[in-house]
Structure formats: structure tokens, C-alpha cells
Amino acid sequence: MASAPPDSSKSIFRFAPSPNGRLHLGHALSALTNEALARRFGGRLLLRIEDIDLTRCRSEFVAGIETDLEWLGIRFESGFRRQSQHFDDYAAALASLRERGLIYLCFCSRQEIRNAVVEREVATGQPWPVDPDGAPLYPGSCKGLASEEAAQRIAAGEAHVLRLDMAAALAATGQSLAYTVFDAEDARHVVQAAPARWGDFVLARKDVPTSYHLAVTVDDALQGVSHVVRGRDLEAATDVHVLLQHLLGLPTPLYHFHRLLLADDGQKLAKSRASQSLAALRGDGITAAEIRRQLGFA
Ligand code: GLU
16 A cells, blocks of 8 residues: 655654764764654654765665664654765756856865965954854965866866855845744744855865765755754854855755753764764663653653
8 A cells, every 4th residue: 555645744853974984872862853843743754865975875874873872762754865876966056056146166275274374363463254154265276277277177187176156145145144943832033144254154065076065955845844953052053044045046944953961071962982882882781762861851
């Protein structure tokens, strides 16, 4: 028997991990918060695998994500979107931005960017601004590059990223941008977005034909996500997601940013820091019910 089509009137939530390691307690908190809010608002819950980084993401980690979420007892709608299978969608969004002159090619290495920043600091005697993640804003070295020179450098095999021309993007938007944050009681407040603080950020990487910012924005829209629930570490990035939504004519979902779990040293839990994985906790005999209780979801 064919299963019933999903109810399109319902709100849509998603949990969107990257399969570049095993899930840890921070992911469990994010997935459980999504589950709790989706249930509370009678919404659907999707799983999306954010695997654009083909060198770091591995199929065994996708399988691990499925095992861990099943073990936690979180029920997602069957089938999940895997970003690596949808590079065409990101290419279409890039083409649309490019046609409007909102993108430029950049050949700079990290070292070249650092050198350009130091030069400007020496010239102005002022510290160069950094983005909310602490990286220096791109100093614009490639912004005026002639298209013939860019074509020659590509022909010579030089790798490049694609950057959003922030000044042009803000001019094209022509209005201040905002988004709405909701809480568990569905109390809402409006937040002004300040995308300019990210400068000319990367839309397509040297090794990957998209970036996290572009892929997450396109996918949330294509999947009809109405409620984005994710950690506070991604709060500032929402500014550029809202900007991209405006530029691409996509709706802006509601947002909720949950607390972050900190490791004993006060740092954010991260796969790269070998934080204790759910698989390891399970191996130590800890039950899913204990994890739920520990994280406040009893
Ligand atoms: N894939 C991102 C991560 O694992 C989350 C993306 C999002 O929720 O917007 O951190």
C-alpha cells in the first residue's frame, strides 16, 4: 500500500548534521530540541545530511548518524536529502546571483589574504575587521579582476572560490533585513540581520562547488522548512542566510537557537576534538533514556 503524502499544511523542522565524524551529545541536544518543538507544534521532522565536503564526509558516518538517531528514539520522516546529490541546485542559485553581477571570482590563498590584511593594518594603523567567527574580512584583492585575467588564470589551472560582492548584494536588496526567532511557547521576536559584518563571504569553495551558507539556504527553501532549530553557534550566520533568501527570492523560515553544550574545558563540543560520541557512551552502557534525561528531555 502506498504511504499517504505528507501533510503540506504542517510546519516543517529539520535536523541537518554533517557526516564527518560520529554524533556527540551536542548533536543529541540539537536533534532532541528539533523533535520536541516539532511535536509541540504538530510539525514534520526531516533529516538532512550535509555532506558537501567530499573529503571529510564518509558514508560510514551517515550510517552512524542513522544508528545513533534510531537509538535515541527520534523518528524522522523516511528518506533524507543528501546534499552531495544536489550540487545542481546550488549551481542554479550561483548562476542566478552571477547573472546579476553579485558574485566575483577570487584566487587568493589564505596566506595572500593574511598578507593583504597586514599591509592594510600597517598602512592605516588600525586593526582590520574580522567576521563573527574571527576570520579577517576579505580585503577585496580580487574584486576588480578583469574577466580576461580570471579566464587566463582558470586556463592555467589556478583554483578559485566564488565570493558574494556584499556591497552589490546590499544595494540589490535595498532594505534592512530581519528574521523572526521563536521559542517553545511560540513567543516571537524580530531580529535585525547585519550581513555586512561577514564581508564578501565564500559561496563556492575551491574544492567544493558550493558553501555551507549557500547549500543550507537553498535546501531549507527547497524542502519547505518553516522552522529552523539549531545551535547558538549558527546564530550570526543567519544574517547571511537571510540575505541570500532575499537575493534568491526564497522565504525566510522562523528560527530558534538552542544552548550549546560545553566540554569540561569550556570549549564547544566538536567532532574534531574527539568529544565523547554517542556510540562511545552507548558502549559504556549508558541508555538513550539517560541521555534524554541528562539533556532535559525526560
Ligand atoms: N550541518 C551543520 C552542522 O552540522 C548544521 C546546519 C544547520 O543546522 O543549519 O553544524
